[in-house]
Amino acid sequence: MFALVDCNNFYVSCERVFDPMLKGRPVVVLSNNDGNVVARSNEVKEIGLDFGAPLFKCESLIAQHGIHVFSSNYTLYGDLSRRVMDTLGQFTPDMEIYSIDEAFLSLEGLERRDLTEYGRSIRKTVTQWTGIPVSIGIAPTKTLAKLANRIAKKDSRYGGVFDITAHPRPEELLESISVEHVWGVGPRYAKLLARNGVRTVRELRDMPDRWIRKHMTITGLRMVMELRGISCIPLEEAPPPKKGIVSSRSFGHPVERLEDLKEALASYVSRAAIKLRVQKSRASVMGVFLTTNPFKNEPQYSNYRVLRLPCPTSYTPNLITFAHDILESMFREGFRYKKTGVFLEEILPENDAPLDLFSSPQDSDRKHSLMRTVDHINGRRGAGALFYASEGIGREWRMRRSKLSPRFTTRWSEIPVVRAG
DNA sequence: TCTGGGGTCCTAGGACCC
DNA sequence: TCTGGGGTCCTAGGACCC
Numbered sequence A: 001m002f003a004l005v006d007c008n009n010f011y012v013s014c015e016r017v018f019d020p021m022l023k024g025r026p027v028v029v030l031s032n033n034d035g036n037v038v039a040r041s042n043e044v045k046e047i048g049l050d051f052g053a054p055l056f057k058c059e060s061l062i063a064q065h066g067i068h069v070f071s072s073n074y075t076l077y078g079d080l081s082r083r084v085m086d087t088l089g090q091f092t093p094d095m096e097i098y099s100i101d102e103a104f105l106s107l108e109g110l111e112r113r114d115l116t117e118y119g120r121s122i123r124k125t126v127t128q129w130t131g132i133p134v135s136i137g138i139a140p141t142k143t144l145a146k147l148a149n150r151i152a153k154k155d156s157r158y159g160g161v162f163d164i165t166a167h168p169r170p171e172e173l174l175e176s177i178s179v180e181h182v183w184g185v186g187p188r189y190a191k192l193l194a195r196n197g198v199r200t201v202r203e204l205r206d207m208p209d210r211w212i213r214k215h216m217t218i219t220g221l222r223m224v225m226e227l228r229g230i231s232c233i234p235l236e237e238a239p240p241p242k243k244g245i246v247s248s249r250s251f252g253h254p255v256e257r258l259e260d261l262k263e264a265l266a267s268y269v270s271r272a273a274i275k276l277r278v279q280k281s282r283a284s285v286m287g288v289f290l291t292t293n294p295f296k297n298e299p300q301y302s303n304y305r306v307l308r309l310p311c312p313t314s315y316t317p318n319l320i321t322f323a324h325d326i327l328e329s330m331f332r333e334g335f336r337y338k339k340t341g342v343f344l345e346e347i348l349p350e351n352d353a354p355l356d357l358f359s360s361p362q363d364s365d366r367k368h369s370l371m372r373t374v375d376h377i378n379g380r381r382g383a384g385a386l387f388y389a390s391e392g393i394g395r396e397w398r399m400r401r402s403k404l405s406p407r408f409t410t411r412w413s414e415i416p417v418v419r420a421g
Numbered sequence B, C: 001t002c003t004g005g006g007g008t009c010c011t012a013g014g015a016c017c018c
Helices: A010-017 A042-047 A059-065 A074-089 A115-130 A142-154 A170-175 A187-195 A201-205 A209-227 A258-278 A316-330 A361-381
Strands: A002-007 A027-030 A037-040 A068-070 A095-099 A102-106 A134-139 A161-163 A245-255 A281-292 A302-313 A337-349
Touching: A002 A074, A002 A115, A002 A142, A010 A027, A010 A037, A010 A068, A010 A074, A027 A042, A037 A042, A042 A059, A074 A095, A074 A102, A074 A115, A115 A134, A115 A161, A134 A142, A142 A161, A142 A209, A170 A201, A187 A209, A201 A209, A245 A258, A258 A281, A258 A316, A258 A337, A258 A361, A281 A316, A302 A316, A316 A337
Parallel strands: A027 A068, A134 A161
Antiparallel strands: A002 A102, A002 A134, A027 A037, A095 A102, A245 A337, A281 A302, A281 A337
16 A cells, blocks of 8 residues: 655745745745746635746736745755655655655555554644645555545545545546546546547546557556556655756846856756766766747757767766867857756766776876765755856856745754744 | 746667678 | 568657656
């Protein structure tokens, strides 16, 4: 058995933890650059404001309903996420952190208990310890746990915890849910299924294997098996190392100068390299891309180039140099650029990476320990305590975040003050 | 003025080999 | 008219997820 624990409207809930006045009020959180709405409180969902709506298209709705708007504050959300996951970890070590706001828990060995009760105790503890409300779905497979979670969230009768095996009429339940809500059915498959007369989860579950295999690949077949209660997607307790790492951002304002692009790119490379070192690996191939704003009616240019590195590395200064070389080779004067980014590929474990033919072992060790020290200091003092001069100081290209809440939990200077009386 | 930033897996088809 | 039978590796593109 699995439980899927999912934080309700996670980013909104994070904002509410430190400003209880927001409870019961309509709140949204925006994507990077204050572009689109990526999180909505229930009040906002009821108003009918869609997920992903560009901010500039919903200004009037925001004004009309007095919606509170926040820029995304990933430092805060990341920290609260860690607290939620630590809390869940108290209940079982057999757990998969699936995303910033979701985790699967294995309930193996607990089958004899009342799992709904168990779920309620998890839910209560998370709320008490972190202030974040969660919903919990319980089922024999991950795919069904996802569905159960949706029911826990939607149907207030269940009080945030729903065990699918405890439902008296499972056939009716599956018949009442439409296929597009199944984990693994996106808009394309939903259309394909509709064309073939499959509209409900029950109908999907009962489709012939051959048809599913043919039209939805092996992945689809696994999904259908899971709907039948046969577990095919195991818990992944340790996330496999990433095979590719991308780091990119849109700019807050159009950027025209090569120097500014180089600064921005250096900071993205630096972030990508940290991710590389966290998973103890090195990259053999680097790509850089550069693009103008396709939404604008103005001269467009975009390009990307790929470079095989002379030897796999995770050493930030070298990676920045290579990225700058690629960028300079593509850069063209006279465009208003919107975005640049770097990707790292052919990632190998540190131990498997061949030695650098062009530098001595001592030199490699020195680079390695320099990176370790920088990462350590940034880990203790906060990201960005140490950074590379090539990342720039002025950072004209920074993303827009005009409605940012304080980093309540990770900056001494931004910790909230409690006043008595 | 204003439209995010990451990831995964699978398949078909081409190039190339014997 | 009729045009082997496997293999492997790579890439592009399609589908999905949060």
